[in-house]
Amino acid sequence: MRKGRDVSSTFNIAIDGPAGAGKSTIAKKVARQLSFVYVDTGAMYRAMALYLTRKGLRRPDETNEAEKEAFRKKAAELCRDADITIVYRDGEQVVLLSGENANPYLRTEEVSSMASVSSAVPEVRVKLVELQQRLAAEQNVVMDGRDIGTVVLPNAQVKVYLTASVEVRAKRRYIENVQAVRSGAVKSEEDLDLEKIKADIAERDHRDMTRAVSPLKQAEDAVLVDSSDLGIDQVAEEILNLAADRLGRPRVVTASTAGFCFGVQNAVDTVYKEIEKGGDGPINTFGPIIHNENVVEELRQKGVGILNSVEEAKAQKDGTIIIRSHGVTKKTWEELSGGSAQVVDTTCTFVKKIHEIVHKASEEGKQIVIIGNHGHAETEGTVGWSSTPATVIETEEEARSYRADPQRIVCIVAQTTFNAEKFEKFVDLIAKNGYNIETNETICNATSERQAEARRIARQADVMIVIGGRGSSNTAKLYEICKAECADTYFIQTVDDLDLKLSGGEKIIGITAGASTPKNIIEEVQSNVRRTDF
Numbered sequence: 251m252r253k254g255r256d257v258s259s260t261f262n263i264a265i266d267g268p269a270g271a272g273k274s275t276i277a278k279k280v281a282r283q284l285s286f287v288y289v290d291t292g293a294m295y296r297a298m299a300l301y302l303t304r305k306g307l308r309r310p311d312e313t314n315e316a317e318k319e320a321f322r323k324k325a326a327e328l329c330r331d332a333d334i335t336i337v338y339r340d341g342e343q344v345v346l347l348s349g350e351n352a353n354p355y356l357r358t359e360e361v362s363s364m365a366s367v368s369s370a371v372p373e374v375r376v377k378l379v380e381l382q383q384r385l386a387a388e389q390n391v392v393m394d395g396r397d398i399g400t401v402v403l404p405n406a407q408v409k410v411y412l413t414a415s416v417e418v419r420a421k422r423r424y425i426e427n428v429q430a431v432r433s434g435a436v437k438s439e440e441d442l443d444l445e446k447i448k449a450d451i452a453e454r455d456h457r458d459m460t461r462a463v464s465p466l467k468q469a470e471d472a473v474l475v476d477s478s479d480l481g482i483d484q485v486a487e488e489i490l491n492l493a494a495d496r497l498g499r500p501r502v503v504t505a506s507t508a509g510f511c512f513g514v515q516n517a518v519d520t521v522y523k524e525i526e527k528g529g530d531g532p533i534n535t536f537g538p539i540i541h542n543e544n545v546v547e548e549l550r551q552k553g554v555g556i557l558n559s560v561e562e563a564k565a566q567k568d569g570t571i572i573i574r575s576h577g578v579t580k581k582t583w584e585e586l587s588g589g590s591a592q593v594v595d596t597t598c599t600f601v602k603k604i605h606e607i608v609h610k611a612s613e614e615g616k617q618i619v620i621i622g623n624h625g626h627a628e629t630e631g632t633v634g635w636s637s638t639p640a641t642v643i644e645t646e647e648e649a650r651s652y653r654a655d656p657q658r659i660v661c662i663v664a665q666t667t668f669n670a671e672k673f674e675k676f677v678d679l680i681a682k683n684g685y686n687i688e689t690n691e692t693i694c695n696a697t698s699e700r701q702a703e704a705r706r707i708a709r710q711a712d713v714m715i716v717i718g719g720r721g722s723s724n725t726a727k728l729y730e731i732c733k734a735e736c737a738d739t740y741f742i743q744t745v746d747d748l749d750l751k752l753s754g755g756e757k758i759i760g761i762t763a764g765a766s767t768p769k770n771i772i773e774e775v776q777s778n779v780r781r782t783d784f
């Protein structure tokens with residue numbers, strides 16, 4: 251083992267911490283963002299077990315001390331010549347054992363069983379640490395484990411001790427187990443007992459921290475990151491920014507609200523689920539599923555078409571028609587549902603709620619006012635749920651000149667993405683006429699939260715990047731907000747449009763994205779901004 255080896259020509263990130271803190275997920279994400287190699291130390295231990303098995307070593311009888319000792323000696327002798335390394339091919343991690351791709355053999359029962367005993371042999375650990383150090387000396391790596399910052403890479407430029415409370419880790423494990431059961435995996439009763447999981451984690455922590463060989467402990471120069479109240483993206487960003495600080499590069503701050511909102515995510519997921527189901531007949535969306543050319547094109551390549559009118563929908567006799575998150579008018583909904591193709595409705599629940607309000611109020615004889623944009627698909631859909639003619643108000647002038655029957659209640663709703671301040675102002679203007687008003691503030695928080703966060707980030711950023719489709723009005727609005735706070739704001743659709751001109755003095759590059767921007771496009775941009783110069 252080469253303790254203290256100089257690895258300064260490469261950049262290494264060491265992530266240690268207790269089991270269940272999310273180390274490997276975070277490490278992989280950080281590595282992907284920087285185009286570093288993620289070193290899966292567990293896979294290397296398995297490759298060593300495979301090597302020993304191929305050399306004829308067999309697992310000893312646990313009750314036979316002589317056999318165990320003979321095994322230890324033989325493993326210690328054989329492991330010296332093992333040649334194990336990790337490379338990436340087409341984005342996939344490949345563990346090479348003497349140059350051969352060992353991946354297909356690493357998950358077998360035999361290898362698992364051997365790994366559990368061979369990894370406890372001190373000489374095996376020493377050998378693997380040497381191999382891991384060699385990897386880190388040859389390329390930029392992210393490595394996670396329990397003794398990476400203390401033993402394997404004591405000179406790593408960034409060391410993180412990633413932890414989370416026992417309660418949070420137990421809850422994460424419990425949720426994983428429940429999800430596994432739902433998808434058909436068999437789990438024991440104990441795996442679904444939160445208190446038992448908690449006790450096991452606490453006991454494992456104690457064992458790892460007190461074991462004789464390479465105990466789990468925070469390196470003196472490691473930064474403590476507690477992920478109890480943070481999401482995966484936030485933790486990864488914190489680590490990536492520690493790396494940026496070490497390299498004297500700008501920090502990248504990505505809005506947590508960037509990208510798909512709940513309703514759009516659901517709509518897109520539904521389309522992919524329908525593709526997966528692969529039933530008979532075509533799959534079409536009623537209008538483009540979202541305002542993003544890339545997503546629409548990707549779906550087109552998977553055979554998902556777009557229906558542009560009710561007539562086209564009526565002509566579809568089988569397969570599936572998917573209604574997008576904006577929703578449709580009541581008449582359209584009935585016409586589509588009355589056809590022979592299966593209809594899958596992904597109208598966002600918040601939009602559906604507005605349809606219900608409008609429908610009920612109009613049936614009760616109330617006059618309907620929708621504060622929103624003329625011609626917007628959602629507004630048009632909502633108008634169509636009123637049994638009586640509804641009025642759409644988009645401008646201050648329209649609000650000022652609106653006149654209603656003073657004897658009947660005026661029921662006011664908002665388009666989910668309408669500006670909250672304008673909505674209040676317009677309601678006040680209508681109220682000035684003394685009408686009996688019933689106001690429903692139906693603006694969706696996803697939009698206002700995204701805009702507020704974008705403004706906050708743009709205020710402190712030297713450069714701001716807004717990602718979204720050209721036809722997306724919510725992205726255009728985000729750009730407007732960011733540009734007002736940060737003169738150097740870019741509006742891009744994908745990473746291909748990004749022609750970043752940096753002066754070198756930038757400290758923060760901010761990123762946000764419209765509601766129709768998929769996560770992979772955001773990640774490509776983040777990665778591109780971060781990777782330069784490595």
Ligand code: F3S
Nearest residue numbers: 511513598600666694
């Ligand atoms: Fe629904 Fe709000 Fe998105 S209304 S579609 S979650 S912006």
